[in-house]
Amino acid sequence: MVQGAVESYLEELSDLVSFPSISSNPKYKEDVRKCSNFLQEKFADLGAKTEIVETSGHPLVVSDISNYDDALTLAFYGHYDVQPIASPEDWKTDPFTLVEDNGKLYGRGTSDDKGNLLTAVKAAEIALEEDLRLNFQFIIEGEEESGSPNFESGLKKSRDMLDPDVVIVADGGWVSKDIPSIEYGLRGLLYMHWNLRTAGKNAHSGAVGGPARNPLLELFDVVCKCLDSDTGEIKIPEIYDDVKEASSEELEHWIGTKFSVEEFKESYQLEKLRFEDKAKVLKSLWARPTFEVHGCVGGYMERDSKMTLLPSDGQLHVSMRLVPDQDPKMVFEKIRNFVGDKNPDIEVKSVSHVEPYLTDFNSPMVKAAAESLEETFEKPAARIRSGGSIGAVPIMNRVFGGGDIIIMSFGLPEHGAHGPNEYFTKEMAKGGMEAYLNFFESLEGEK
Template sequence: MAGQLPNWENIVEKLNSYVDDVRKEFEQMLGEIVEVPTISMDPSYKGEIEKGADLAVEFLKKFGFEAKKCQTPGNPVVLGSYITDPKNPTVAIYNHLDVQPAGGPEWVREPFKFTIEDGKYYGRGTTDDKGPALTALFAARFAVENGIPINIKFIWEFEEENGSPNFEYFIKNYKSDLKVNSVLVSDTLWISPQKPSIPYGLRGLQGARLVLETGTKDVHSGTTGGAARNPIGELCQLISQLYDAKTGKVKIPGFYKDVKKLTDAELKNFLASGFDVKRWIQVYGFKSIRTKNKAEILRRIWAEPTFEVHGIVGGYTGPGIKTIVPPRAEAKISMRLVPDQKPDKVFKLLKDYVKKLNPDVQVIKENSLEPYYGEFTGPYAEAAVKALEFGFGLKPAFIREGGSIGAVVTMKKHLKVPIVFIGLSLPEHGYHEPNENFDWRQASGGMKTFVKYFYDISQIK
């Protein structure tokens, strides 16, 4: 019958046994999905994306869910559903199963060969976001099999790492399948192994390429140097006019105009989050940073926009020096945005300013993601706090997060329901880094956390 809640003490006893019993099954399934290289930004991996989506459907069906592969103009989205009773509330759980590219000398293990060492799971996608996705699936199976009165849907995207260009198409075309009361997202980082976080804000993103062509071929720097324009040098000069690389301050006129002011209460929460500057420096391997002031770091990484240069391409890059003036150069840049900045407006500001500074530079628009700002109070936020305290015995902090998840903004726009973040990844897990990993401690605690969350939100009216 809808709404009947089983005794929590009985649930806990069964849950502890369940988590112990499913470890091997969890590891086997995680290994299967990790060894499918679902790299979304490289079109040559389209076959692997389809293979990964088929495997995801198989996993859901194996756990008793209805499941289908929803086609879009790009990569598919896998949708799973388990209806315990139409009268029960419904939660949608969002994860992504596509991954970043991987490889190179810094990887000490094959990135797409699943490896278990001392309770750690190595491989691209283990923490971002295949491990958390499967953790939620194992928790969902337990919940529905043990009478928790909640309906559960899974939304597994395969284009998140590529900016979610077709997620809105999916939402619009499958809206009849997405009648839910709330959304749970598990694709975020803790502050440290001893401090979970519940983000309520995400930065957006506007990417661009700056391209300058001043010739048709490499030319001799002795016979042409001094008169020939050097596109690499000019792009470096342009970049220095767009932002101050030493301070991070963006110089584009109007760039900061729409930035939502950080409140005193938010900053107080940030400072009480348990963030440790020395540990943060160590985890990310920095030799030096722009400031060591804790409040200033937290403002910069969670609540302020940025301008970053990801790469400059052009000229000779082999051993030694080749004395040429190159004909072309390209800079790959992006700007992380915060509420209430709009990607289109920021891109226009960039393009107009570049045209003023160097009209020969092409400004080519890349991926756009809007920033997200949600609530950190109310019954769903309270349920998330209680869930993490139960699953890990740790009190979480409410923070904003520096990364971007395009699908979240789309779900907020179209589904119009509360969205809560319960991430399981740690800074040590290596999001987007070589030697990415996940671990059983986070998976087992995560299963308990999600079950507690489902139990509590099943009673929210």
């Protein structure tokens, strides 16, 4: 049945990719709406109770196929919105036309997240046809790529329709093509703008340089007091106080995976790392907080040019990846107090935050999902945490009151999510359906 599902999968993915559902650009509001309507019709065809849940932004599509009172209910989370096309000239094909080439399926959203989402939907469709004793629910949002600003309000509006025993996040992927991966934890995120104004206008450095303050230098000075750039250690007092350390069992499992530091460097074109010990790299990626500067605004910004104006103001874009049990709001206060102590004129503004998430490494659901991957792909599966963040996950954890949320998806680093020539593959779509079905079969009759 899976082979037949792959053919209809390609037709439906072609339809999904054709919607330029870019949530961050109001120009595409109607396209986002059309994509949500397409999904609602898809679920209605499956016999689901399905609703378009309005929010103050883009809607959620929520669906329920519950045929058994005494069976487990699995809810799938995914998103139908996509990233903008930052550099159209770098695409070899039209981003919103699905193009198949030697098993690769090119198009915006094929990997993140339309292709992965549809893999889960098709697997559930097969399970329904085979009368597996499971109930399925779907929570699909249209603003994940914009930070999920209205997801919580939409989810709460849908609460009466949703009562899952476990949530499967169909968004994300594997460490590498050789390491089937189940993610049971996510880092959180705190994103900030640091602003400093020292003058009413830019001025000639020959006229004012010396007594005049330079806002960019002062911002950089404080940043350098926050982090040891050689080791990555954060120097802000008490910042590690609430960090929940990874267990020795977790670390032993991570080290025992086929993760290769050299392949990691090659995948992301990293010329040199701060450290290359495998255990330290994995712990740093999955279980330690980070402090990063992503951009600087102020003064003259053209590369390889020459300008001697002294800027009147500057802004740094700063973020921290957080780990359990760090609270983004408490971390923000520690940062703001530290920066204020070093330079009281700097305004530290919180732009957005996402809480970290962690379920039990030894959860039966996590183990069953990993075993399903091993059975399908005939390779050892890794139970890992993700270094990234998915804003919807901690929200679902709060709204649903606990229970396992696991990330079981089939994207690979080389698929190029968010970049030009993004693609998914027929091989991963087919394997993903088979893995989900093996997982479903292991859970049938569990409740």
